[in-house]
Amino acid sequence: MKRDGLKKAIVGVLGAATILGALSGCSSNSQKPAETTSAKASEESKKEETSSATAQSGSETTAAAEPVTIYAATGGSPKPFTFVDSSNQLTGHNIELIKAVFDRLPQYKLEIEVTDFPSIFAGLDSDRYQIGVNNFAKNEKRKEKYLFTDPIFANEYVAVFAKGNKKAESINTWEDLSGLKTISQSGINITTALENYNTANPQKAINIEYSEEDLVLQIQDVEAGKYDFVLMDKPMYEYYEKEFNFNVTGVSISSDVAKDLMEEPYSYLIVSKGNEKLVEDLNQALKEVIEDGTSKEINLKWFGSDYSPSYK
Numbered sequence: 134m135k136r137d138g139l140k141k142a143i144v145g146v147l148g149a150a151t152i153l154g155a156l157s158g159c160s161s162n163s164q165k166p167a168e169t170t171s172a173k174a175s176e177e178s179k180k181e182e183t184s185s186a187t188a189q190s191g192s193e194t195t196a197a198a199e200p201v202t203i204y205a206a207t208g209g210s211p212k213p214f215t216f217v218d219s220s221n222q223l224t225g226h227n228i229e230l231i232k233a234v235f236d237r238l239p240q241y242k243l244e245i246e247v248t249d250f251p252s253i254f255a256g257l258d259s260d261r262y263q264i265g266v267n268n269f270a271k272n273e274k275r276k277e278k279y280l281f282t283d284p285i286f287a288n289e290y291v292a293v294f295a296k297g298n299k300k301a302e303s304i305n306t307w308e309d310l311s312g313l314k315t316i317s318q319s320g321i322n323i324t325t326a327l328e329n330y331n332t333a334n335p336q337k338a339i340n341i342e343y344s345e346e347d348l349v350l351q352i353q354d355v356e357a358g359k360y361d362f363v364l365m366d367k368p369m370y371e372y373y374e375k376e377f378n379f380n381v382t383g384v385s386i387s388s389d390v391a392k393d394l395m396e397e398p399y400s401y402l403i404v405s406k407g408n409e410k411l412v413e414d415l416n417q418a419l420k421e422v423i424e425d426g427t428s429k430e431i432n433l434k435w436f437g438s439d440y441s442p443s444y445k
Contacts, residue, residue, distance in 0.1 A: 171361045176267055192374070200242040203411065205231060205264035208250040208317070211348045213370045213372050214268040214436045223247060226435045227266050229403065230285055233427050237418040251320060251343075254278075257405040265403040268366070270322040270395045280406060283416045284399035284442035285428075287327075289367035290323075291383035295356050304386040311337035313361035316351050326393045328377075333348050349373060355415075356381050364394065364418075399442055420444055 207227070209213045215225040223245060235243040245266070256262035257279060270288070271281055292310070294301035300313065307330045317324040324341065331338040342350070342360070351363045352370075356379050360425065372381045391398070404412050422428050429442040 138291050143426050147174040157283075160185045177240075185363075189238070200240050202242045202244055203235075203264060204262045205243060205266050206248050206253045206262040207245060207266045208253060209247040211268075211369060214275055215266065217247065227268055227285070229341070229431045229434075230422065230428060231264070231266050233431065234415060237421055238414055240415065241414070250318070254320075257403065260405045263345045263405050263408055268400045269403050269436060271397055271399070271401055272322055272325060273396075274325075275403065278406070280404040280412050282402040282404065282412055283419050283444065284397075284401055285419065286400035287440045287442045288395060288398050288400050288414050290386055290394050291363060291367045291370050292356055292362045292364055292386055293352060293370055293381050293383050295358060296382050298361065301362065301382050301384050304384055304390060306387065307334070307339070307390060310339050310362065312339070312441075314340040314342065315364065316344050316346065316354060316360045317363050317364070318345060323394055327364075329393070334416055349377065352379050368440055369437070371438075372436055 145262055193300075207223070209215055209217055209223065209325070213225050214227045215223070216225050230404065235241060248260070250267070251268060253262065253265045265279070268286060268288075269275070275281075292301075292304050300309070304310065307383065311334070315327070317327060324343070325337055329343055331341070346354075348363075348365060348369065351360075351365075352373060354360050355363050364386075367383065373379065374381070374383070386394075402415060404415070423441050423444060429439045432439045434439055
């Protein structure tokens with residue numbers, strides 16, 4: 134009987150140990166999957182964060198790599214400011230200068246289109262073009278409709294006569310040109326000044342014939358006696374005179390007449406309304422182009438003299 138009691142006691146102890154072992158095993162096994170699941174979730178979260186950060190970084194890189202396209206329009210004349218050369222390439226002072234400006238503006242991509250002169254303004258009005266590049270002067274009418282950059286060119290004017298013309302001695306006032314015949318393109322600042330004078334002085338008017346002729350042909354017509362004179366930029370006249378050796382003379386005009394021709398003695402890029410930030414960026418790049426001597430190099434190439442404006 135004692136032996137049976139001892140047996141029962143041993144069996145009881147072993148049974149309890151087995152039960153405890155089983156319970157311990159269950160506890161251990163039930164915790165491991167939870168820990169593994171938690172680790173996996175944490176790992177997945179980190180992957181998602183990394184993926185999100187990579188996507189955001191990629192988006193920012195793509196945005197930085199995609200500059201805003203800016204469309205500029207030019208009439209392709211007058212030479213040497215803007216023209217299409219014998220290789221059918223658009224070139225000239227204004228064209229090289231605006232390209233140099235945009236070389237310093239990686240946030241933009243420049244596209245230049247050649248169109249007829251009136252279409253430059255129509256395109257700016259509709260924002261088809263953001264920039265007009267045609268050696269533009271500033272006047273009240275243009276200031277109402279467009280934005281202007283800082284000056285790109287310091288300008289002067291001359292009246293071109295055939296050699297031997299007695300009227301070619303000096304141009305002190307508009308009346309020195311009254312009764313004479315000239316040729317000019319519609320819509321440019323020279324023509325506007327002539328029209329304003331005629332409106333105010335109908336009895337002493339200057340006879341204007343409107344034409345889209347290239348300035349070289351206009352000078353030839355003056356040389357041949359078809360017209361008495363033509364008004365033009367002094368740098369342009371000097372360029373043509375050197376290239377074609379015309380039998381004409383360029384007469385400097387007085388400051389009073391010059392002021393009517395050009396409110397300020399400069400040329401500009403004109404910009405469509407609503408693009409104030411673009412003007413700000415263009416002005417900064419223009420300053421760099423002038424200060425680092427790039428503008429001077431371009432001027433010397435085309436004119437033999439530096440007509441860069443001073444921003445001091």
